[in-house]
Each structure stands twice: as structure tokens, then as C-alpha cells.
Amino acid sequence: MKQTVNLKVNGVERSIYVEPNRTLQDALRLDLEMTGTKKCCNDGYCGACTVMLDGVAAKSCLVLAVEAEGKEIETIEGLSHGTELDPLQKAFIDHGASQCGMCSPGMIMSAKALLRENPHPTKDQIKEAIKGNLCRCTGYIKILDAIASVADENEEKEKPKELSLAHSGKKWVGKSVPRVDGREKVTGKAPYVIDMVLPGMLYGEILRSDVPHARIVSIDTSEAEKYPGVLAVITGKDMVGHYGNFVKDETGLAVDKVRYVGDGVAAVAARTQEIATKALSLIDVEYEELPFVTDAEKAMQEGAPQIQEAERNIADHRRVVAGDVAKGFEKADFVYEDRFETTKQAHASMEPHVCIGYWGPSDRITLYDSNQAPFFMRAGISSLFKIPASKIRVNTPYIGGGFGGKSEVDAIHVCSLILSKKTGCSVKMALSRDEEFISSKTRHKEIIYMKTGVTKNGKITARQIRAIVDNGAYTSYGPAVANAQSMLGGAVYRIPNYRYDGYIVYTNTPVGGAFRGFGSPQFTFAAESQADMIAKRLGMDPLDFRRKNLTQPGDTAISGPVLTTNGAEQAMETAAKAIGFEEKRKNEAPYHGVGLAVATHFTSGKYIDMNADFAGATVKVNEDGSVSILSGQIEMGSGVDTALSQIAAEEFGVSIEDVEVAMNDSDSTPPDMGTHGSRSTTLGGQAVYMACQKAKKQIAEVAAVKLDCESEDIIFKDKQVVCKSDPSKAVGLAQLVADMLFDGGKHVIASAHFEAPCSLPDPETGVGDFAMAYSFGTHAASVEVDPETGKVKVLDFVAASDCGNVINPAGAEAQVQGGAVQGIGYSLYEDIKIREGQPINTRFGTYKIPTVMTVPPIRSYFVETNDPRGTYGSKGLAEMGLVPTAPAIANAIEDAIGVRIQSLPLTPEKILEALKEKKEKEKQES
Amino acid sequence: MEYVRPSSIKEAIDALTEFGEGAKLIAGGQSLLAFMKQGMFEPDALVSLSGIPELKEVEIDEDGSLSIGAMVTHTEIMHHPLILEHAPLLAETAGKVASTQIRNMGTWGGNLSHGEPGADPPAALIASNATVKITGPEGTRAIPVEDFFVDYLTTDLNPGEILTHIIVPVQPENCGTAYIKHTIRDNGDLAIVGIGVRVTMDKSRTLIQDARIGINGASLTTIRAKEAEKLLNGNVWDENLLAAAGEQSADACEPLDDAEASAEYRIKMVKVLVRRALKQAIDAAVAEKAY
The missing domain is CATH 3.30.465.10 (Uridine Diphospho-n-acetylenolpyruvylglucosamine Reductase; domain 3)
Structure with missing residues (x-):
């Protein structure tokens, strides 16, 4: 029964009238419209909703509003006063501790509660205080540094070094500029779709299959339709067609049969989320269950259950054929074939997938969407619904993490638009955390057979790979993932003969999609584990084996990539030295080990069957001398808005405060393929750079007349437009642009399109220089293994990265730390486990992403190369951050205890099992 | 509601x-x-x-x-x-x-x-x-x-x-205690196995007078490992005895498989961690300050 609840929030008495089961979290967010308190999970695990109750930290989702009566409630909104920030909020900005920003308010509240009780905590006390706050972007290190800096004024954190661009005299690029979105995020004010409520908005929910494979016999929605507050119910019959970037096999809701636990079967739009959820329980689905298969190798066998219309469930086969592997193996002294297995990793972005769709009376669509690639979203919606793209507006504010998972049309988009068309209202659809794990995309699980021929001196003569890519029930980016790994797989080592066959195979499991690394982490786990295995078999030092085979600058890789710049070897040597590789290998304490792995990754690329890889930007210079950027890039936490601002500030000679990056709105932002594939700074930045040049030219032409000099002689410096050869001739940028506008009949605006210089792979051989640049990197880890429990502790971690010239060293370091920690999760914990077709760990409590307690010290080094194709010599970085992590740790474990684990994650159980086998083998041998 | x-x-x-x-x-x-x-x-x-002060x-x-x-x-x-x-x-x-x-x-x-x-x-x-x-x-x-x-x-x-x-109740003199929590990630998680022990030593500091062992996470409920306690009580401790108590404790457990760990792994952990917890408790009991 509803009752009045009086809450004192940030010192102000507020009354709400709610059911007693209303949580404080919902009361704050929905009744009081204070969305700084976030909602990212449904099992009380993530801590994003942390507030203070009577001065101590509490998760507001685990407190009833009625039980908070009489308590002092403090939220993130109470920490700042207007533009005046709390010291913790300032520290989070200064240290770059906020990336996507979703965890920041809760994290700051936990830290605030700690500091109130204990103003000078130790690092361990800080860790304990934020242990219950999950972060998926930062890797926690900058968060710890930020809190420590407030706790101890003397705490001087070593600032990231200024690198080559800063040394070349640049003012903004190459510097660790604080993030331009920092203030919005640390105050809880940054806009996200998950926090948005539109007038008259309905809430949509999807009923999901609880069986892995079944024919839908009937769906009875009559009870749900009658339920008060329900406005529409839809099923597969309402779907409008098939979609998919490679194979059009998805429909939104299942039409004839369900293919995995989590497949949508019906959707409801209702006045409230509670009503929508209740209505789902009134829908009756009759299934005729079918045999199912969850293992990709078994799914390829004759007679396996048929999941889609595909022979032996093979959705696609991608390959690279270069040289002659048979001949290569003949030349080898030894040929080794090893089998590796990886897992389904969940993106686990803190903000779930969410959209608000509105289908207007003139068939004009508006979609607010947490999405990395709005331009693709618009194209996908246009093609599915047969509505001209120009009539679709995709609006994307900040997004609370993406990691690749928010880059395509999903069931929520399809359903929200169909439900909106039926009801005439906007319909918000958000995945719950369970749905995130069950029914959003995952990293493809793979089985990789890697056969490598080597001479007795350790030179590779040939490599052949057979990869079985577990597609899941539908095809998202599976074929492209195979493409990417096939070509990158040939680029780390000089391999004279190379063949890759990737089979993308349907199973009755969650769908594999795009995920940071895009095929590289799987391949690299196999390749770099095998590198150490081969070195050991040959009795070689693992560094020497790699030194003998690594590609070099200027090489064209066997699979096609032109490695104009290549810091692979330098990165390896840097990481090896920093971790103390050679000494540790020789003189190690028992059960301690050290390992490393080398990898490459692309900067965007043409791995799709479309000959395009572009970014776009529009730059406007305003009459006050400020610069506005319209970019097709999305700020999902990576720091792109900051990098783009640095570039514009550099080019126009203004301060970074004078640059504003507009929120992405497909009605006004230029075409751009979006933020994925490590492309935002390099490609998005290049588009901004080019647009700046055009705008500068417009200004320079006017300035030349005014200052009586050649337009080529005009430079932009210190907010002035200056004649370079005679600096006494100068005019303020603001003055000049204002004059142009009010007294010259001109405004300053320019748009640019950057098409990446790369090419599609050859359709026959699969060989191609498919990306504009290739980054390299090495991760090195030192670990301790408990031989009795099998538990692995990562003690020290080094990442050395070649991402070309670094535009923002602090931001780059943040990307590397965050990537490495995701990589540690991938190595040690993360795996969506399927038993009898059912996913069994679908919450943060059971699907373990790293917490602050699991994070080792991470030292980051940049091996700069000046890549001629990228903005200011930069290359992509974001994905490289996690590509070599898993094999580095696997190699360290092998060094520690002498057992080789060839499947991820590297769990204590597998380690104990391997130790047991090793002991038995040794016993037999003796 | x-x-x-x-x-x-x-x-x-x-x-x-x-x-x-x-x-x-x-x-x-x-x-x-x-x-x-x-x-x-x-x-x-x-x-x-929440409104009852005496609680x-x-x-x-x-x-x-x-x-x-x-x-x-x-x-x-x-x-x-x-x-x-x-x-x-x-x-x-x-x-x-x-x-x-x-x-x-x-x-x-x-x-x-x-x-x-x-x-x-x-x-x-x-x-x-x-x-x-x-x-x-x-x-x-x-x-x-x-x-x-x-x-x-x-x-x-x-x-x-x-x-x-x-x-x-009042804790005996000359006792030492330990709680070892084992998880895959960190102790923010539910225990895969959690071992609570109290060991009371006699004046000689070598003989176990009374041991109590509680085990979380390794059965449908938390259990007390009474047989293992019996094995310990009245005996002079050594590593073998503690290991035997670990084995005996494991016999008392009937763990489940779940997303965190297999039943088999839980059994292994009971063996190891009961031994370690006992050792930790004994060390605490015989430490000078306990007397």
C-alpha cells in the first residue's frame, strides 16, 4: 500500500508517496529525479548507486526508501555547489579517474564516506572502501591515485611523461590534458540515455526464451494485453524483416523458433517498468523443444542439431592463403600443433544497452541510444524499416561504456520502434543486468588449432591455423572477427608460409559480437602461448625465439599488412626489462613466475565487405573565438572528446577551454563509422584536423587582406591570427571572426571527410593491407601461484605499447590500464558458463569482473613511432590494451609452476588439475 | 505490499x-x-x-x-x-x-x-x-x-x-582462532569455502585440548566438523595430524557444483584450508601473548 515517505536528501526534506518496496535508489532516481545515483545492476553488486546514510556508505538499491526515513541521505548532487566541486571530485578530474563516468558518482561517495571517518587512510583502506564499487573502464589505478591525493596532500603521483609531440613544441597535443568531460561526470550530471525520461514515455520489456532451442508452437498474449497499464504487446509476427551486417539472420523477436536461452519471444510496452515486467509473466508461450548444441566443434559435425539454414551450422568461412604451408612444414625441423580454447567474455559495460524509440506521425523516427556507431545505427534502422535515413534521427549523449558491444541494431531497437509505432508514444527499453549477460553480444569463444613449423634454430617456416569461432545463435560480427584475426595473425612474426581457416559456427548460446580486441585476444592467446611452448621444446629463451621471428618496420606481413612503423621488438625489450624478465627467470622464489606476450592490433580497417573506412567532422569557429566540433565520434569513456579538443586547440592556437565538442546527433553530425576499432583519435582526429585546415584557410584569406600579407603566411597562435613573417601584424581570432560575420558577410565553418588509406583483402587469398596502421605491444606479468589452492595473484604488470605518437599521455595510460585489467579478467575469471544450454552466471555476483582488489601495479610505457598515416603520427591504442594480457599471464603461470594451461580462463581448478597430472607423469617417469 | x-x-x-x-x-x-x-x-x-532498540x-x-x-x-x-x-x-x-x-x-x-x-x-x-x-x-x-x-x-x-x-560464551584461555575465506576473486564474494576454527591448547602448548571447526560453503548449510575435532582433541599436534583433520573435515562435506567452483574443488579446499586454519589458530594460541 502506498504511503508517504519523508526523506532528507542533502539537507532538504522531500516527501514522496510510494509503495513500501520502493528502494531508495528508485526513489532518488524516479521520484526525486536525482539521477546522479546510478543504476547498473540488479543484485546489489556494482556499487554505482552508493550514497551516504547518516555519514556511512550504503548501496541505495539495498535500502528501502521507507527505511531511510529519519536518516541524513547524501548523494553526489550534494557534494558540489554550483560549479564549486568537492576536493575528491577535483582529484578525479585531475587524475583522469573518470572515464565513461557511470561508476564515478558511487565511487566518489564511497571515498567520501571513508575520508569522513578516516581523513588519512592507507592505500589498503582505500581499496577496501571501494571494493564494492565496480569499474569497467579505468582499471582502478587512477581512482586509487585520485583518492590517495586527497587523503594525503603529500602524495605526489608521478605524472605521465610528456612524449615526443610535447617535445616538438606542440602546445596541446602530446600533453596530459585533463578530460574535458570530467566535471560533468564527477558531479553525476553527464547525460546518459539510461537516466533519461521523456514526457509520456512508456517502458518496454522483452520476454526471453528459457529454453535453448525450440519451435514456438503458440504465444498467448491476451492476459498481458488486458493488464491495466499495458498499451501494446508484440511477438515475432510483428517483426518487419531480417537484419545483420554479414548474414541477415536476426529479426529482433524470434519468428519461428528460439535458438538460445535469452532469445526474445514477445515484448510489452506499459506505463511503468513494474507493469511491463508483470505483463511478461502473463504471456504464455508453448514450445516444442528441439535438441540443442552448445559446443561449436560438435555443432559442425554431421547430424548436429540444425540451428539456422546453414550447412553443418557453418555461417561463414574466412581464410587467408599465403605462400605454401605444406612446403613450409617440409622445411621445418619440428612441427608442433596445439589446441587452445577461449571463453565467452561479457562486455559488462556499466551502463546497460538502452534506447528510447519514438515513431512520429510523419514516419519520422527519433532514437535516443547508448550506441557507439550512430551512423551505422541509422543505416541499419533505415534498411530494416524501409524508412529513408534522413527521416531517422539517432541521438547519442555520453555512453556508459561500450567496448564494442553497442555497435549494431539489437532487439531493443527493433522492439522499441515497433511498440512506439503501435502506441504513438516513445518507448524506453533497457536491458537488465541479467539480460546484459544472457542476451547482449559477447566476445566469441574460439577453439584454435595452431600448427607451426620451426627450424631447430627457432625460425618459423610455416603456420597453419584452424579456428572454430563460436558464433552463438545468430551472426553479428563473427565473419569480421575471423577476418581481422586472420590478417593480424600474420603480422607479429615473419612467417614465410601462412594459412588461416576460420569457421564461424552457430551454437545455441549467446551471440558473439564486436568486443575490444576483435579476434586478436583469442588468436594472441594461442599464438603467444605457443611461442613459449615452442621455445621450451627447443630449449630456447622465449625472448630469443621472438627476437628471431618478430616483424620489423617496413615489412609487409605475409597476410598483407604493410607495417610502415613497427615497435614490436622495442616494446618487447622495454617490457622485459621493466618487469625484470631475465633476472626473474633465473632467480625466482618458488611458485613465482614471469611471462610476456607480444601482439599487434589494427587501427580501424576494412574487414567488412564494404570498401569504406571513414570518419567525418565539422568545425565551426565562433565570433567569440571559440571552436565547436561536430564529430561522428562518441565519448564512451575513451577520452575522444578530449583528444579532439586538443587537436582543435592546437590548430587554432586557442585554449582547450575554448573548444566544445557537441553531443552526437545524426541530424547534424557528419557521416562517420563511429567509435570502435581503436579509431577515434586517429581517424576521428584526422577528420577534425582536416576540417580545421579548411576553416583556417577561410580565416586566413580574410586575415591576409586585413593584415596585408599572403594567406600562406598566416598562422594561428595564442588566440591571435598572425602574419608569420611579421608578427607585429596580428589580429585577435575572436575579433576577426566577429568582423567576418557582422561586417564581412561570412561565417567560418568547414567539414571534412577522412577516408583511411587501406584496402579490402583480396577475395581469393584473403591477403590485404586492410587497416591504415598497425599498433604493437607487449604485456609482461609476474605472478604468484598458490600450489595448494591454485589461486593466481598477479604481482606486477608492465604494458609497453607502440601506438604511434601519443596525443594525451594520461589518457593513453588510462586506456592501457583499463585494457590490462579487462585482460586480467579475461585471463583469470571471466566466462559466461553454459550448463545444459542455460547460462549460469548472469550477475556481477557470479560473473566476476576484476575489482580493485585484483589489480596489480600496472606500469605503462610508450614506444613511440611516428606513423605517417595517422593524426600527428598517432596509431590506435584502445584495443591493444588487452590483446596480449592472457598469454602473458599463462606464460607466467607456466614459469611459476611448470604447467601449461591452454584454455581460458586460467582457473585454480585447471591449475590444480594440471599440477596433479604433472606429478603423476613425473612419478611414472621416475 | x-x-x-x-x-x-x-x-x-x-x-x-x-x-x-x-x-x-x-x-x-x-x-x-x-x-x-x-x-x-x-x-x-x-x-x-529497525525500530527495536534492544536488538x-x-x-x-x-x-x-x-x-x-x-x-x-x-x-x-x-x-x-x-x-x-x-x-x-x-x-x-x-x-x-x-x-x-x-x-x-x-x-x-x-x-x-x-x-x-x-x-x-x-x-x-x-x-x-x-x-x-x-x-x-x-x-x-x-x-x-x-x-x-x-x-x-x-x-x-x-x-x-x-x-x-x-x-x-566466555572463550577459554589458551585458545587461538582463525577464519580463512577462500574465493576466486576477492573476499567481497561469497566464500567458496570459509573455515572458522578455535583451538584451545593445554599448558604444554603442544597438546590440543579442544578444537572446534566450522565450515561455510562446502555443504547445503554451514557444518561443524565434529569427527575432525575428535581426531584433534587430546593429541599433540603436528602437520600430519592437521592434514588428517583436513581430510576428515572434507568427509563431512557434501558440496554443490555451481558457477563459482565444482564440488570436487570445494572438497580439495576444505582439506587444505582446514589444515591452514588450524595451524594459524595454534600459532596464535601458543604465541606468548596468549598466555
Whole structure:
């Protein structure tokens, strides 16, 4: 029964009238419209909703509003006063501790509660205080540094070094500029779709299959339709067609049969989320269950259950054929074939997938969407619904993490638009955390057979790979993932003969999609584990084996990539030295080990069957001398808005405060393929750079007349437009642009399109220089293994990265730390486990992403190369951050205890099992 | 849903009885609300214990035993001077429960009443020979903690009954304790296995007078490893004896497979960690300051 609840929030008495089961979290967010308190999970695990109750930290989702009566409630909104920030909020900005920003308010509240009780905590006390706050972007290190800096004024954190661009005299690029979105995020004010409520908005929910494979016999929605507050119910019959970037096999809701636990079967739009959820329980689905298969190798066998219309469930086969592997193996002294297995990793972005769709009376669509690639979203919606793209507006504010998972049309988009068309209202659809794990995309699980021929001196003569890519029930980016790994797989080592066959195979499991690394982490786990295995078999030092085979600058890789710049070897040597590789290998304490792995990754690329890889930007210079950027890039936490601002500030000679990056709105932002594939700074930045040049030219032409000099002689410096050869001739940028506008009949605006210089792979051989640049990197880890429990502790971690010239060293370091920690999760914990077709760990409590307690010290080094194709010599970085992590740790474990684990994650159980086998083998041998 | 916040234990029992089967007690709410979010419980009524002052008390009873009210939070148990003095194992264990936010709100009364096998307090309480005081329509009774857990998420509480206090008797002299929590990630997780032990040594410092072993996470409920205790009691300790106690403890467990760990792994961990916990407790007992 509803009752009045009086809450004192940030010192102000507020009354709400709610059911007693209303949580404080919902009361704050929905009744009081204070969305700084976030909602990212449904099992009380993530801590994003942390507030203070009577001065101590509490998760507001685990407190009833009625039980908070009489308590002092403090939220993130109470920490700042207007533009005046709390010291913790300032520290989070200064240290770059906020990336996507979703965890920041809760994290700051936990830290605030700690500091109130204990103003000078130790690092361990800080860790304990934020242990219950999950972060998926930062890797926690900058968060710890930020809190420590407030706790101890003397705490001087070593600032990231200024690198080559800063040394070349640049003012903004190459510097660790604080993030331009920092203030919005640390105050809880940054806009996200998950926090948005539109007038008259309905809430949509999807009923999901609880069986892995079944024919839908009937769906009875009559009870749900009658339920008060329900406005529409839809099923597969309402779907409008098939979609998919490679194979059009998805429909939104299942039409004839369900293919995995989590497949949508019906959707409801209702006045409230509670009503929508209740209505789902009134829908009756009759299934005729079918045999199912969850293992990709078994799914390829004759007679396996048929999941889609595909022979032996093979959705696609991608390959690279270069040289002659048979001949290569003949030349080898030894040929080794090893089998590796990886897992389904969940993106686990803190903000779930969410959209608000509105289908207007003139068939004009508006979609607010947490999405990395709005331009693709618009194209996908246009093609599915047969509505001209120009009539679709995709609006994307900040997004609370993406990691690749928010880059395509999903069931929520399809359903929200169909439900909106039926009801005439906007319909918000958000995945719950369970749905995130069950029914959003995952990293493809793979089985990789890697056969490598080597001479007795350790030179590779040939490599052949057979990869079985577990597609899941539908095809998202599976074929492209195979493409990417096939070509990158040939680029780390000089391999004279190379063949890759990737089979993308349907199973009755969650769908594999795009995920940071895009095929590289799987391949690299196999390749770099095998590198150490081969070195050991040959009795070689693992560094020497790699030194003998690594590609070099200027090489064209066997699979096609032109490695104009290549810091692979330098990165390896840097990481090896920093971790103390050679000494540790020789003189190690028992059960301690050290390992490393080398990898490459692309900067965007043409791995799709479309000959395009572009970014776009529009730059406007305003009459006050400020610069506005319209970019097709999305700020999902990576720091792109900051990098783009640095570039514009550099080019126009203004301060970074004078640059504003507009929120992405497909009605006004230029075409751009979006933020994925490590492309935002390099490609998005290049588009901004080019647009700046055009705008500068417009200004320079006017300035030349005014200052009586050649337009080529005009430079932009210190907010002035200056004649370079005679600096006494100068005019303020603001003055000049204002004059142009009010007294010259001109405004300053320019748009640019950057098409990446790369090419599609050859359709026959699969060989191609498919990306504009290739980054390299090495991760090195030192670990301790408990031989009795099998538990692995990562003690020290080094990442050395070649991402070309670094535009923002602090931001780059943040990307590397965050990537490495995701990589540690991938190595040690993360795996969506399927038993009898059912996913069994679908919450943060059971699907373990790293917490602050699991994070080792991470030292980051940049091996700069000046890549001629990228903005200011930069290359992509974001994905490289996690590509070599898993094999580095696997190699360290092998060094520690002498057992080789060839499947991820590297769990204590597998380690104990391997130790047991090793002991038995040794016993037999003796 | 109905919600009431009675101000005495009697009123709470009356409310529970009146609402009947669909009612649930809410203590700190940290497990209950998580379960409600997941649809595991859909109570018609909540009876809150937050308005009953006596449930928030920590006191020394007349017989010298420690009485901890059901609404005392994990954080309070970590820091309360009486607990630190009389039952430091409980303070240590409370510090290993979940996260700061959960410890600030969650209570031991609520924790025990859920009967979650991977929870931390039960093993430490079994090791401490604690009892729980239960009051209901039929009056008040006290039972040992080890008898309180009946089955997975099921306790000995009858309809209308409330766990009001945890009673920890005076701890013997010359004893040492340990709580080892094993998880795959960090101790914010539920225990895969949690071992609480108390070992009381004789004056010789080599002979085990009395050992108590509680095991979380390795059966449908927390269990007491009585056979292993028997193996230890009255014997001079050595590594082999402790290892044997580990083996014996494992025999008493019937673990489940779940997303965290296999049953087989849990058994292995009981063997290893009982041995380690015993060693840690013995080391503490024979340390100079214990005498």
C-alpha cells in the first residue's frame, strides 16, 4: 500500500508517496529525479548507486526508501555547489579517474564516506572502501591515485611523461590534458540515455526464451494485453524483416523458433517498468523443444542439431592463403600443433544497452541510444524499416561504456520502434543486468588449432591455423572477427608460409559480437602461448625465439599488412626489462613466475565487405573565438572528446577551454563509422584536423587582406591570427571572426571527410593491407601461484605499447590500464558458463569482473613511432590494451609452476588439475 | 505490499503472526532486497526490525557471555570494543564480509536467518561455540548455531519466530582462532569455502585440548566438523595430524557444483584450508601473548 515517505536528501526534506518496496535508489532516481545515483545492476553488486546514510556508505538499491526515513541521505548532487566541486571530485578530474563516468558518482561517495571517518587512510583502506564499487573502464589505478591525493596532500603521483609531440613544441597535443568531460561526470550530471525520461514515455520489456532451442508452437498474449497499464504487446509476427551486417539472420523477436536461452519471444510496452515486467509473466508461450548444441566443434559435425539454414551450422568461412604451408612444414625441423580454447567474455559495460524509440506521425523516427556507431545505427534502422535515413534521427549523449558491444541494431531497437509505432508514444527499453549477460553480444569463444613449423634454430617456416569461432545463435560480427584475426595473425612474426581457416559456427548460446580486441585476444592467446611452448621444446629463451621471428618496420606481413612503423621488438625489450624478465627467470622464489606476450592490433580497417573506412567532422569557429566540433565520434569513456579538443586547440592556437565538442546527433553530425576499432583519435582526429585546415584557410584569406600579407603566411597562435613573417601584424581570432560575420558577410565553418588509406583483402587469398596502421605491444606479468589452492595473484604488470605518437599521455595510460585489467579478467575469471544450454552466471555476483582488489601495479610505457598515416603520427591504442594480457599471464603461470594451461580462463581448478597430472607423469617417469 | 516497523520484539512477533506466511522480516535488507530484486522472494508484508532498540545492543550477560543483538551490523562487530576483547574472531570475520557498503547496513541476525551456505559468520560462530536466542509466539529458546541451519537457505526458525540475539560464551584461555575465506576473486564474494576454527591448547602448548571447526560453503548449510575435532582433541599436534583433520573435515562435506567452483574443488579446499586454519589458530594460541 502506498504511503508517504519523508526523506532528507542533502539537507532538504522531500516527501514522496510510494509503495513500501520502493528502494531508495528508485526513489532518488524516479521520484526525486536525482539521477546522479546510478543504476547498473540488479543484485546489489556494482556499487554505482552508493550514497551516504547518516555519514556511512550504503548501496541505495539495498535500502528501502521507507527505511531511510529519519536518516541524513547524501548523494553526489550534494557534494558540489554550483560549479564549486568537492576536493575528491577535483582529484578525479585531475587524475583522469573518470572515464565513461557511470561508476564515478558511487565511487566518489564511497571515498567520501571513508575520508569522513578516516581523513588519512592507507592505500589498503582505500581499496577496501571501494571494493564494492565496480569499474569497467579505468582499471582502478587512477581512482586509487585520485583518492590517495586527497587523503594525503603529500602524495605526489608521478605524472605521465610528456612524449615526443610535447617535445616538438606542440602546445596541446602530446600533453596530459585533463578530460574535458570530467566535471560533468564527477558531479553525476553527464547525460546518459539510461537516466533519461521523456514526457509520456512508456517502458518496454522483452520476454526471453528459457529454453535453448525450440519451435514456438503458440504465444498467448491476451492476459498481458488486458493488464491495466499495458498499451501494446508484440511477438515475432510483428517483426518487419531480417537484419545483420554479414548474414541477415536476426529479426529482433524470434519468428519461428528460439535458438538460445535469452532469445526474445514477445515484448510489452506499459506505463511503468513494474507493469511491463508483470505483463511478461502473463504471456504464455508453448514450445516444442528441439535438441540443442552448445559446443561449436560438435555443432559442425554431421547430424548436429540444425540451428539456422546453414550447412553443418557453418555461417561463414574466412581464410587467408599465403605462400605454401605444406612446403613450409617440409622445411621445418619440428612441427608442433596445439589446441587452445577461449571463453565467452561479457562486455559488462556499466551502463546497460538502452534506447528510447519514438515513431512520429510523419514516419519520422527519433532514437535516443547508448550506441557507439550512430551512423551505422541509422543505416541499419533505415534498411530494416524501409524508412529513408534522413527521416531517422539517432541521438547519442555520453555512453556508459561500450567496448564494442553497442555497435549494431539489437532487439531493443527493433522492439522499441515497433511498440512506439503501435502506441504513438516513445518507448524506453533497457536491458537488465541479467539480460546484459544472457542476451547482449559477447566476445566469441574460439577453439584454435595452431600448427607451426620451426627450424631447430627457432625460425618459423610455416603456420597453419584452424579456428572454430563460436558464433552463438545468430551472426553479428563473427565473419569480421575471423577476418581481422586472420590478417593480424600474420603480422607479429615473419612467417614465410601462412594459412588461416576460420569457421564461424552457430551454437545455441549467446551471440558473439564486436568486443575490444576483435579476434586478436583469442588468436594472441594461442599464438603467444605457443611461442613459449615452442621455445621450451627447443630449449630456447622465449625472448630469443621472438627476437628471431618478430616483424620489423617496413615489412609487409605475409597476410598483407604493410607495417610502415613497427615497435614490436622495442616494446618487447622495454617490457622485459621493466618487469625484470631475465633476472626473474633465473632467480625466482618458488611458485613465482614471469611471462610476456607480444601482439599487434589494427587501427580501424576494412574487414567488412564494404570498401569504406571513414570518419567525418565539422568545425565551426565562433565570433567569440571559440571552436565547436561536430564529430561522428562518441565519448564512451575513451577520452575522444578530449583528444579532439586538443587537436582543435592546437590548430587554432586557442585554449582547450575554448573548444566544445557537441553531443552526437545524426541530424547534424557528419557521416562517420563511429567509435570502435581503436579509431577515434586517429581517424576521428584526422577528420577534425582536416576540417580545421579548411576553416583556417577561410580565416586566413580574410586575415591576409586585413593584415596585408599572403594567406600562406598566416598562422594561428595564442588566440591571435598572425602574419608569420611579421608578427607585429596580428589580429585577435575572436575579433576577426566577429568582423567576418557582422561586417564581412561570412561565417567560418568547414567539414571534412577522412577516408583511411587501406584496402579490402583480396577475395581469393584473403591477403590485404586492410587497416591504415598497425599498433604493437607487449604485456609482461609476474605472478604468484598458490600450489595448494591454485589461486593466481598477479604481482606486477608492465604494458609497453607502440601506438604511434601519443596525443594525451594520461589518457593513453588510462586506456592501457583499463585494457590490462579487462585482460586480467579475461585471463583469470571471466566466462559466461553454459550448463545444459542455460547460462549460469548472469550477475556481477557470479560473473566476476576484476575489482580493485585484483589489480596489480600496472606500469605503462610508450614506444613511440611516428606513423605517417595517422593524426600527428598517432596509431590506435584502445584495443591493444588487452590483446596480449592472457598469454602473458599463462606464460607466467607456466614459469611459476611448470604447467601449461591452454584454455581460458586460467582457473585454480585447471591449475590444480594440471599440477596433479604433472606429478603423476613425473612419478611414472621416475 | 505492507510495511510495519514495530518498536518491540513482542510487537514484531504479533505482526509476523498476523500477516502470516507471506510476511518477511527485514533486518539490514542486504540479502533480502537482493533476493527480492531477483524475484526469489515476493513478500506481501515486511516487518522491519529497525525500530527495536534492544536488538542493536552489544552487552556482557550476567554469566559473562557476550550478547550481540540481531540488528548489530558487520561494521559494528568489526569495531565494537566488547567484541574485540571477548571474541576477536567475530570482528575478524565481520571484516571479511562483502564490501563496506554491505557491512554498514547488513546485520548478523539477518545474515544467519538467510541460511546462505557461503556466508561468513556461521563458521566463526560455530568455532566460538555460540548459540542463537530465538523468540516467538511460544516463548524464547536458545540453540547452538550449528543446529540452526537445516537446509539450503533454510533455518530452524518457525513461523512467527525471530532470531533476537547471538550469545557467545566466555572463550577459554589458551585458545587461538582463525577464519580463512577462500574465493576466486576477492573476499567481497561469497566464500567458496570459509573455515572458522578455535583451538584451545593445554599448558604444554603442544597438546590440543579442544578444537572446534566450522565450515561455510562446502555443504547445503554451514557444518561443524565434529569427527575432525575428535581426531584433534587430546593429541599433540603436528602437520600430519592437521592434514588428517583436513581430510576428515572434507568427509563431512557434501558440496554443490555451481558457477563459482565444482564440488570436487570445494572438497580439495576444505582439506587444505582446514589444515591452514588450524595451524594459524595454534600459532596464535601458543604465541606468548596468549598466555
